[in-house]
Amino acid sequence: MRGVRVNAYGKINLFLDCVGKREDGYHEVKMIMQSVRLHDEVYIKKAKRNVIVSDSPYVPSNKNNLAMRAAILLQEKYRMPRVAIDITKNIPVSAGMAGGSADAAAVLVGCNKLFKLGLSEEELMRVAAKIGSDVPFCVKGGTAIAEGRGERITALPELPKMHVVLARADYGVSTAAVYQAIRPEDIAPREDLFAQMCAAIEKGDTHFIEAHVYNMLEIPSFRIEPRTAERKRRIQAKSVDNVLMSGSGPTLFGIYATPEKAWESYKKMSQLFPNVYLTSTGGFDLINSRLFFR
Secondary structure, X not given: OXXXXXXXXXXXXXXXXXXXXXXXXXXXXXXXXXXXXXXXXXXXXXXXXXXXXXXXXXXXXXXXXXXHHHHHHHHHHHXXXXXXXXXXXXXXXXXXXXXXXXXXXXXXXXXXXHOOOOOOHHHHHHHHHHHOOOHHHHHHOOEEEEEEOOOEEEEOOOOOOOEEEEEOOOOOOOHHHHHHOOOHHHOOOOHHHHHHHHHHHHHOOHHHHHHHOEEOXXXXXXXXXXXXXXXXHHHHHOOOOOOEEOOOXXXXXXXXOOHXXXXXXXXXXXXXXXXXXXXXXXXXXXXXXXXXXX
């Protein structure tokens, strides 16, 4: 049987707010998430036993990998064959860009097509929610609101193409540690800004979006990892506008309405840090995307 290759797209948060603590111990979040073109490549094929490999030494090669957990869930519920998964990493690891979640989503979609499981988008997203909070969005892709633990997804109109500059750090940050570091006084929901951002996306107002990205998790993340705050200060000192941390960090990004402004920011960030990426937004519908069989 031939295998299948799936592009696993990373994400940034245009808006991220924590609005309270849940009874199950998780934080209630309200986010606007956006896919970017920077992606991993996930290759899946039938095998005699489950195995997962990657070109990154920081990616687990066992069932702790979210991509392998996705395959195991499908095997347990739908009697799917054993698989070999090979991941080429381009999304930074432990960087707030949902790289592991994107790989898991790619496995769900790729296995569904490769083994003709016949699962609908709704069914895939239910499985995705059992793997991790960001996985349902990574299955859906594009531009969307994420609520609850992040698993309740509401699609928004596709954002007009915007240009994204990403500055990767040479260290990672634990998402769990960042959420555990949230203090009650940190929580001050920004419903006004959330509504304005949703309205700007509806209208395609890229200039408003560029100027109003927001991430409440900068407060606890900077508290436990001051290097990220210092990186942001150094970028701002270069007159780079509207720099924001993605997710729980430590990746920093700027999103721009024009390629010219993005290029200027890219040049300035590249003077400071070695790992800077220039990419763009886009609507990535994994469910209906063309997969590459080989």
